[in-house]
Amino acid sequence: MSTRGPYRTGRRRREQLIDVAVGVFAELGYAGGSIRDIADRAGVSHSTLIKHFGSKENLLVAVLAEWDRRTVQAGLADVDGLAYFRRLPAVMAAHRHNRGLLELFTTIAAEASAPTHPAHAFIAQRYTRNLATLAGHLRSAVDAGDVAPMTDADIQTEVRLLTATLDGIGLQWLLDPSTDLEACVSAYVHRAIAAWQRA
Amino acid sequence: MSTRGPYRTGRRRREQLIDVAVGVFAELGYAGGSIRDIADRAGVSHSTLIKHFGSKENLLVAVLAEWDRRTVQAGLADVDGLAYFRRLPAVMAAHRHNRGLLELFTTIAAEASAPTHPAHAFIAQRYTRNLATLAGHLRSAVDAGDVAPMTDADIQTEVRLLTATLDGIGLQWLLDPSTDLEACVSAYVHRAIAAWQRA
Numbered sequence A, B: 001m002s003t004r005g006p007y008r009t010g011r012r013r014r015e016q017l018i019d020v021a022v023g024v025f026a027e028l029g030y031a032g033g034s035i036r037d038i039a040d041r042a043g044v045s046h047s048t049l050i051k052h053f054g055s056k057e058n059l060l061v062a063v064l065a066e067w068d069r070r071t072v073q074a075g076l077a078d079v080d081g082l083a084y085f086r087r088l089p090a091v092m093a094a095h096r097h098n099r100g101l102l103e104l105f106t107t108i109a110a111e112a113s114a115p116t117h118p119a120h121a122f123i124a125q126r127y128t129r130n131l132a133t134l135a136g137h138l139r140s141a142v143d144a145g146d147v148a149p150m151t152d153a154d155i156q157t158e159v160r161l162l163t164a165t166l167d168g169i170g171l172q173w174l175l176d177p178s179t180d181l182e183a184c185v186s187a188y189v190h191r192a193i194a195a196w197q198r199a
Helices: A005-032 A035-042 A046-053 A056-075 A082-111 A120-143 A152-175 A181-198 B005-032 B035-042 B046-053 B056-075 B082-111 B120-143 B152-175 B181-198
Strands: none
Touching (some): A005 A035, A005 A046, A005 A056, A005 A082, A035 A046, A035 A056, A046 A056, A056 A082, A056 A120, A082 A120, A082 A152, A082 A181, A082 B082, A082 B152, A120 A152, A152 A181, A152 B152, A152 B181, A181 B181, B035 B046, B046 B056, B056 B082, B082 B120, B082 B181, B120 B152
């Protein structure tokens, strides 16, 4: 696809600003990171930064979308079926090096539970999409005969419980860094797989 | 214990204000409920309301503490050991009638994950206390022979996973009201108890 120069330049600039914002939130978290910090580090004015994204919420959403992309690329792009679930403890453990981004995600997901929040649609769609991805991997494990047959309703319950575990253990780790993220997620995933194989 | 009249009056007034605040947040949620709404309904000025609690955060914390107290009294005061865990799906289902308070709790718990947040200590202590309560009930089930022996570390992992499930499923229900809170929590609790009995 051919795109005009100015559009491409604007897009590249936007990606650079997202990179800076990811770095600021990774380091300072949701509470500590500010639009001002991002603008300062990127060497642009506050209003230029906001103009690129339309609003503070859109910038936060762009940061979360980029974080999702990196997380998947870093650990989940090459696995399918049960192997996908077995990879999750290591993916969660990697959040230890990105505390600020997990704090950003956890806080926005909670705040955006209010239907009037500007990030509500993004967060609700993100959950729908992630649940569908997990359901696809579980269905694929069923089809491969790696686990016992399951109804769609069973699969929905399983992927909701798994997602809840990942979110909730992440929150506990943010509140109490002595929480063993990897051990907890690993215990959950192993027990779930054992139950799926027995069902 | 004898207390002086003015102290008792102040305490009673504080309890009345908390009742009003619980009602406002239950109805309007964290995003929709404001200190102004609470003051208006209670027939006091904004500054009088804040004076009773010291800060907005202290008022929110008082609301959450009262909500905890009512939740426990409504469903968990009379049960011990495995019966405590079996009661959790019904307790979670009751949140359906208090969406605003679950939104308030979920949002503040996430925001307070930042160590600099004014409610951080309250939320961190609440998690420590709730994990200890759950651990006590699981230990009591072990001691009664209702489940297989477990180490303290096993019990810690179990109560962290259970807490994560309750928090995470609550968030999913806030984001998507078609989430079946009770069925998901029930599926989790039944599988956990079966695993504890087999271990």
